[in-house]
Amino acid sequence: MTSTTAPAVDLTEVDLTDPSWFRDGPPHELFARMRAETPIRWNETEHFGGFWSLTRAAEIAAVSRDTATFSSHAEGVFVQRDQVAPLDLVRAVLLYKDPPEHTKYRKILQSAFVPATVAKMEDDIRAVVTRVLDDVIEQGACDWTQDVAVRVPLLVLAELMGIPEDDVPRLYEWTEQIEAAQRAIEPAQAVETFMAMAMYLHEQVERQAAEGNSDSLVMRLRAAEVDGETLADPEIMTFFALLVFAGNDTTRNTTSGGLLALLEHPEQLEKLRADPAVIPQAVEEILRWTSVVNYFVRTATTDTELAGQPIAAGEKVMLWYASGSRDEAKYADPQTFDVTRSEHDHMAFGGGGRHFCLGAGLARLELRIIFEETTRRLHEIEQAGEVQRLQSSWANGLTSLPIRFRAGARVG
Numbered sequence: 235m236t237s238t239t240a241p242a243v244d245l246t247e248v249d250l251t252d253p254s255w256f257r258d259g260p261p262h263e264l265f266a267r268m269r270a271e272t273p274i275r276w277n278e279t280e281h282f283g284g285f286w287s288l289t290r291a292a293e294i295a296a297v298s299r300d301t302a303t304f305s306s307h308a309e310g311v312f313v314q315r316d317q318v319a320p321l322d323l324v325r326a327v328l329l330y331k332d333p334p335e336h337t338k339y340r341k342i343l344q345s346a347f348v349p350a351t352v353a354k355m356e357d358d359i360r361a362v363v364t365r366v367l368d369d370v371i372e373q374g375a376c377d378w379t380q381d382v383a384v385r386v387p388l389l390v391l392a393e394l395m396g397i398p399e400d401d402v403p404r405l406y407e408w409t410e411q412i413e414a415a416q417r418a419i420e421p422a423q424a425v426e427t428f429m430a431m432a433m434y435l436h437e438q439v440e441r442q443a444a445e446g447n448s449d450s451l452v453m454r455l456r457a458a459e460v461d462g463e464t465l466a467d468p469e470i471m472t473f474f475a476l477l478v479f480a481g482n483d484t485t486r487n488t489t490s491g492g493l494l495a496l497l498e499h500p501e502q503l504e505k506l507r508a509d510p511a512v513i514p515q516a517v518e519e520i521l522r523w524t525s526v527v528n529y530f531v532r533t534a535t536t537d538t539e540l541a542g543q544p545i546a547a548g549e550k551v552m553l554w555y556a557s558g559s560r561d562e563a564k565y566a567d568p569q570t571f572d573v574t575r576s577e578h579d580h581m582a583f584g585g586g587g588r589h590f591c592l593g594a595g596l597a598r599l600e601l602r603i604i605f606e607e608t609t610r611r612l613h614e615i616e617q618a619g620e621v622q623r624l625q626s627s628w629a630n631g632l633t634s635l636p637i638r639f640r641a642g643a644r645v646g
């Protein structure tokens with residue numbers, strides 16, 4: 235992945251909320267300089283006030299683990315209070331909760347994501363990936379992002395939620411609308427989207443209850459009980475919205491960025507082909523390398539300090555996971571893409587605290603199957619056109635990756 239950094243840039247002038255820094259992907263040279271020179275740096279912005287920019291893994295992990303001092307609930311997880319939707323609305327979402335509320339809800343919700351439940355999805359996910367590849371394989375060319383990376387997580391989520399496949403285009407539209415709202419300077423764009431999702435989910439609950447479908451995530455969550463607590467329908471709705479937001483374009487962007495990294499390092503792609511047993515390890519390196527959620531934000535609840543830097547109550551800290559995943563203190567040669575790397579302590583799924591990605595097991599499974607089936611069935615893959623990128627400082631994603639290939643072994 236390339237970087238947009240001129241080595242001589244004056245760091246005091248840099249505003250990392252300006253998407254032009256991310257035009258060619260995250261500015262990794264700039265992050266490296268910040269880690270070395272000003273790892274806790276005040277960043278004034280044009281539109282949203284200022285925040286402390288944290289670029290080293292150590293501080294990102296420390297903040298992630300200290301939810302009492304660094305809140306997700308007080309001011310949300312973006313720089314701007316009402317980013318995506320009004321804070322008072324989205325505060326009900328798990329990602330925005332602090333303990334003890336967060337602990338209670340996470341306990342109920344994670345019952346649906348325990349490893350045994352996720353492992354049971356392997357056959358269904360392989361069937362989805364097989365079908366998506368079947369649709370492109372005879373053409374010998376496709377847009378990897380639009381034809382494969384977009385479709386797989388949407389179809390998996392529909393399967394998980396017991397949603398009819400005909401409704402997948404609606405899930406896609408909602409994902410795009412929430413993502414666009416995240417990038418908008420004018421906040422609170424996604425309220426209508428959330429309302430539409432609430433109405434849709436209500437219909438789904440009624441339909442699935444009438445059909446006696448007890449196996450879908452929606453119905454399992456309705457039945458789930460922890461310490462005598464159950465989830466009300468509006469809580470299931472907010473969780474559904476979070477899954478659409480958190481589970482879709484993250485997996486898509488990792489799938490897109492992962493193949494691009496492999497095409498840019500053909501000797502690494504060859505290692506996956508030569509020995510598919512390497513793929514789980516390669517998935518970890520792809521997660522580290524792409525680290526597609528560039529950041530989340532926390533707000534200090536009290537005057538505190540980080541590595542000697544005073545942080546005042548009410549000030550925001552931005553956790554640059556994209557930088558933490560390439561911290562020299564954690565990784566030998568972090569700017570090298572190496573699918574056989576043994577250190578896997580990356581920050582693609584967050585800084586390791588209570589909000590650590592709930593869908594990490596599912597995402598890893600989807601990515602493993604995508605790269606297993608792709609390396610088995612698509613041979614001599616080449617980039618066949620220019621890569622298009624999302625213009626965002628928060629999401630590291632591609633909107634187009636044209637490829638061509640030779641069809642290899644068939645399924646079965």
Ligand code: HEM
Nearest residue numbers: 328329480481484485527583584585589590591592593597
């Ligand atoms: C490669 C794909 C994915 C990436 C890179 C990713 C990344 C992240 C990150 C960075 C966080 C915040 C962690 C923190 O604040 O410490 C998060 C939270 C979350 N993710 Fe993922 N995610 C992915 C896939 C998924 C999937 C497939 C699902 C579910 C279908 C999912 C569900 C969630 C949920 C529910 C949370 C909130 C957890 C909480 O607040 O306790 N994610 N994810």
